[in-house]
Structures are given as structure tokens and as C-alpha cells.
Amino acid sequence: MFATAMTENNMGETANTDRVLPDRVLIVDDHSLVRDGLRSIFDDAFPTCEILEADSLEAALRTLDENGDVDLVLLDLNIPDVSHLSGLESLRDRFPATPVVMVSGVTDRNVVRDALAAGAAGFVPKSLKRAAIVEALELVISGEIYMPELECDETVAAEEEMIRARIESLTPQQRVVLGHLVAGRLNKQIAYELDVSMTTVKAHVSAILQKMNVFSRTQAVIMAGKVGFRG
Incomplete structure (x- = not known):
């Protein structure tokens, strides 16, 4: 479940910053270096968030079955046991209330369009800078849909x-x-x-x-x- 960040103002009173924070996320990628990179982003931006990891769709589904609800799933577009958007479709079928963000090195307009049409809550290119990735994740966590700026050249x-x-x-x-x-x-x-x-x-x-x-x-x-x- 989401939490809301709290800070203290100059008078020592607690103030609500209206920044929604995730309690638990699942990172699904078959490359451990990519998972480590995404984990470090969460560790810096959302230090209280619990990070779950999976290296395949099968492992992701098992993790969700065993651990219950998560606030967000980050799913690599190209993991070994999926074809195109079948991983996204499986997660949406089994866990329709859980937002899924596609993460990929591919930024083809058609792929992005198809992913969002299939129910992705966002599409985050791996080429984005860390600050931009954090902004994209915060947008999704707040209930919006993130779509990257794509070249129309x-x-x-x-x-x-x-x-x-x-x-x-x-x-x-x-x-x-x-x-x-x-x-x-x-x-x-x-x-x-x-x-x-x-x-x-x-x-x-x-x-x-x-x-x-x-x-x-x-x-x-x-x-x-x-x-x-x-x-």
C-alpha cells in the first residue's frame, strides 16, 4: 500500500508533502545488473520501499502469489519466457489492480503504443537519466500514465x-x-x-x-x- 511522505516545517510541526511513496515494488528483469541499477534508484528515491526481484515472468507470478500486493511492477520488455507483450498481458490478467511499468532499451513508437494500449501504466526507456526515471515512477505511483518523449524525426x-x-x-x-x-x-x-x-x-x-x-x-x-x- 502507498504511504504519504511527511516532513517537519520550521515550527517543528509535521507537514504532509503530498508525495505518494511506494511500500513494495517488484522488479522483473533477467539481467542482474539492470535489477541492481533499478534497485539503487529506489534505494535513493524511496529508501523505505521494500524491493522484490524476479528474473522471469514465471518467477514474477510466483513472487506475487507468495508476497501479496505490491504497489508497482517494473517489467522488462524482453525477458526469456515472454514474447513481445505476453508478460504484461499475463500480469494484467492475474493482477489487474497492480500497475505495471514496462522498462526497455527499445523506444520504438509502435512498441510504446502497443504496451500502453495493452494496459501498461508507463513505458520507461533504460536510456533515461536517473532523475527522469524517478519522475516517471512518481507519476505512475500517483496514478498517472507515463509516456516517454519519442523522436518524431x-x-x-x-x-x-x-x-x-x-x-x-x-x-x-x-x-x-x-x-x-x-x-x-x-x-x-x-x-x-x-x-x-x-x-x-x-x-x-x-x-x-x-x-x-x-x-x-x-x-x-x-x-x-x-x-x-x-x-
Whole structure:
């Protein structure tokens, strides 16, 4: 449950600052460094807040079942056991009264729009400065919806459209392989997952690089990340 900050004025009287503070939040991200970074923000801005952590959607649901209500869930857009916004949708179905803020390195306008349409209480880019993240969280905690300022530059929009067109040119199997590349899997892991030979995987990767007009799998992953592609 939320608490309200209290301070003392110059006459020694307690005053209500009308700043709503969270009692308990859940951070869901599969990268411990990201969780540590978000935890440190809460420790500085909301020092009395209890922080719960989970590295997957399954762990998050279990944590919520075991610990009861939380005031806020910070959910990474791309954790291993979710696809696109399925994690948000699962949390909204199971815990409709709990505000969920998406946290992501992807700031594609369509992804932000879809997340808010699916019931997210906010969308916080990981690129925001700490002070801006705190302001965004305070806005959500107070009952508002936070939407980041997104570039409307025509060049950015044209680049995103070009990337989507190149991804659309891939065959279904090539898009699956690209999804595995984005997930950081090696060729031998992809071959095992798809039950195909290494030669087949290498052929798919070569075709992907050619169709996306890049020279390395890293470039392909970066390009795919700009439009939130996960496979």
C-alpha cells in the first residue's frame, strides 16, 4: 500500500508533502545488473520501499502469489519466457489492480503504443537519466500514465520502416533464426533448438545478413533491436 511522505516545517510541526511513496515494488528483469541499477534508484528515491526481484515472468507470478500486493511492477520488455507483450498481458490478467511499468532499451513508437494500449501504466526507456526515471515512477505511483518523449524525426521513421521491410523479406525460418540471434544464441544452440544441421543454420544466417544488408550478426541484432523484433 502507498504511504504519504511527511516532513517537519520550521515550527517543528509535521507537514504532509503530498508525495505518494511506494511500500513494495517488484522488479522483473533477467539481467542482474539492470535489477541492481533499478534497485539503487529506489534505494535513493524511496529508501523505505521494500524491493522484490524476479528474473522471469514465471518467477514474477510466483513472487506475487507468495508476497501479496505490491504497489508497482517494473517489467522488462524482453525477458526469456515472454514474447513481445505476453508478460504484461499475463500480469494484467492475474493482477489487474497492480500497475505495471514496462522498462526497455527499445523506444520504438509502435512498441510504446502497443504496451500502453495493452494496459501498461508507463513505458520507461533504460536510456533515461536517473532523475527522469524517478519522475516517471512518481507519476505512475500517483496514478498517472507515463509516456516517454519519442523522436518524431522523419529520418528515424524512415529507418524503422526500412528495417521492417528488410525483416519482412526474410522467410519464416529465417525470421525464426534471427529471433535466436537476437536472443544471443550461438549457431550450435540454434541448430539444436531447431533440430537442423550447423550447415543449415549458417546458410540461414548468411541469407539474413544479405537480405538485411549488414556484414555481421551483431549488426543484424542491433538493427532488429531498433524495431523491437524478437522473433
